[in-house]
Amino acid sequence: MNATTLPLANNTPLCYSINSPPFNYHPTIASAYFSSIFSALGLTSNLVAFIVLLKSFRQTHSRSRSFFLIFLGGLVVTDFMGLLVTGSIVISFHVTHFNWRRLDPNCHFCNFMGMSMVFYGLCPLLLGATMAVERFVGINRPFARSTSSPKSRTVYMVLMVWLIAGSIALLPLTGFGSYHMQMPGSWCFFNISSGGNDLAFSLVFSLVGLMCIVVSFLLNTVSVVTLIKVCCGEDRTQRRRDHEVEMMVQLILIMVIASICWCPLLVFIAKTVLSGGPLQIRYLLLWLRFATWNQILDPWVYILFRRAVLKRIYPRFNWSRGSIMTLYPSFSDTVRRFTRASLGSTVATDQTGEMGKSNVTAKSSLKPPPPSP
Numbered sequence: 034m035n036a037t038t039l040p041l042a043n044n045t046p047l048c049y050s051i052n053s054p055p056f057n058y059h060p061t062i063a064s065a066y067f068s069s070i071f072s073a074l075g076l077t078s079n080l081v082a083f084i085v086l087l088k089s090f091r092q093t094h095s096r097s098r099s100f101f102l103i104f105l106g107g108l109v110v111t112d113f114m115g116l117l118v119t120g121s122i123v124i125s126f127h128v129t130h131f132n133w134r135r136l137d138p139n140c141h142f143c144n145f146m147g148m149s150m151v152f153y154g155l156c157p158l159l160l161g162a163t164m165a166v167e168r169f170v171g172i173n174r175p176f177a178r179s180t181s182s183p184k185s186r187t188v189y190m191v192l193m194v195w196l197i198a199g200s201i202a203l204l205p206l207t208g209f210g211s212y213h214m215q216m217p218g219s220w221c222f223f224n225i226s227s228g229g230n231d232l233a234f235s236l237v238f239s240l241v242g243l244m245c246i247v248v249s250f251l252l253n254t255v256s257v258v259t260l261i262k263v264c265c266g267e268d269r270t271q272r273r274r275d276h277e278v279e280m281m282v283q284l285i286l287i288m289v290i291a292s293i294c295w296c297p298l299l300v301f302i303a304k305t306v307l308s309g310g311p312l313q314i315r316y317l318l319l320w321l322r323f324a325t326w327n328q329i330l331d332p333w334v335y336i337l338f339r340r341a342v343l344k345r346i347y348p349r350f351n352w353s354r355g356s357i358m359t360l361y362p363s364f365s366d367t368v369r370r371f372t373r374a375s376l377g378s379t380v381a382t383d384q385t386g387e388m389g390k391s392n393v394t395a396k397s398s399l400k401p402p403p404p405s406p
Contacts, residue, residue, distance in 0.1 A: 048140035048147075049133070049219060055118075056307025062177055068127060068219075071322075072120030073328040079113035080374075082332030088223045092114060096218045097171050100187045101280045104164045105335055107191035108287075110158060112328040115153030119220070121145055124218040133214060140212070143221040147212030150222050151202040151238060152195075154295075158245040159194045161291050161293065164284055165252040172256045172277060200339060201237065216314045225317070227309040239303040242295055286334045294327035 045053065086109060090102045125131070137143055167190075205211050205223055210231055213224045247308045258279055271348065297319035305312055 046134075046138065046140045047211055048143040048213050050213070051224065052216055052218070053134065056242075061201045068120060068123045071102065071325055072116050072124060075116040075120070075325070076113060078329055078332040078336075079109050079116070080284070082335045083109045083113070085273055085336055085339075097277070098280065099184060100167065100171075101164070101284075103184060103187040103192065104160060104167065108160045109335070110333060111153060111156040111160065111195075114329055115149070115156075116328055118149045119146065119153065123219045133218065143214060144212050147205065147221040147223055148202040150220070152198050154324065154330075155198040155201060155238070155241060156195060157331070158291060158295060159198055159241045160191070161284075161287055162245040162248045162252075163190060163194055163254075164286070165249040168281065168284055169252040169256050171283075172259050201241065204234060204237070210237075215317075223307055225312050227306045232306050234304040235302050239299045239306075242299045243303075246288070246292050249291070253281070253285055257285065260297070283334050283338050286338060287331060290334070291327055291329045294324050294330070 086102055086106050090106070093099050133143065167187075185318065199208060208230060210233065211224050212221050215222045223234055224234060225235050260278055298317075301316060301320050310372065401404075
């Protein structure tokens with residue numbers, strides 16, 4: 034893998050100042066088959082997921098679930114477009130082996146791909162954190178959210194996430210960081226370097242992604258604990274909270290997938306720029322492929338982890354109760370025992386106090402009347 038590095042004094046565009054085509058092509062590093070399979074699998078999965086979500090949105094009667102489905106729809110659209118835009122460019126390069134400098138002498142095409150990589154990379158993480166906030170408010174602070182809030186507010190929140198991710202992606206065009214051609218010459222990304230603005234932008238990208246994962250973990254943990262307390266109560270309460278449990282299961286899986294797929298790349302970028310060492314291309318490509326799996330695995334969470342599907346997979350369970358928590362009856366009974374035990378002492382104390390008060394009242398009422406004159 035050799036690259037011709039041209040100095041800026043020869044009027045070399047900025048995006049080609051580090052790695053300038055033509056490159057010696059090595060199909061063992063990145064091949065057209067690998068990229069084609071990844072893109073086709075991801076696009077098909079997201080298309081099926083979008084159809085499933087659209088059908089669920091039309092059938093749902095729960096306001097909180099309709100809000101959640103809008104967020105999931107925004108996530109599906111983002112993943113689909115990300116695979117379509119970036120995948121088509123990479124596959125075209127592997128098939129035609131076009132020369133970037135001839136096709137894009139002013140770096141417009143390279144900057145567009147770099148912006149797409151940043152935008153479609155940050156959007157799933159930001160949307161995951163936003164969904165965690167929405168579920169936290171809906172479960173733990175139900176009265177803080179008005180029951181008459183329109184669905185358009187959720188759409189505006191998705192648009193706001195896209196605006197934030199787009200603003201970050203535009204920063205290198207203003208001089209805060211820079212987009213460069215990356216080895217093996219099939220894609221463009223921001224310059225992962227320990228110098229100047231490139232260092233700052235690399236840290237912004239890495240820290241924003243890691244912060245989204247941390248926020249999702251903390252808020253989802255609190256929401257799950259709250260749901261466990263609610264779902265292990267009376268059956269009447271369980272039935273009211275079934276859709277909440279289903280949404281939290283899906284949200285937890287989305288968070289786990291995002292953490293596994295994105296943390297290696299985000300940590301690798303931060304470690305590289307802070308250590309000041311050379312960029313390891315092979316590790317960068319490896320962790321980037323890990324991140325790509327996020328866009329492929331996310332749709333299957335919406336497709337598979339629904340009560341309608343789980344009823345078919347586990348027909349022997351008593352689904353008539355309508356609660357996902359019935360999959361784990363022993364765990365539910367254990368939590369219920371602890372809940373009742375902790376509440377029992379309080380209730381007993383209150384009852385003792387009330388009985389004492391009633392006895393005093395009874396004694397006062399049983400006092401003999403004063404003697405008549």
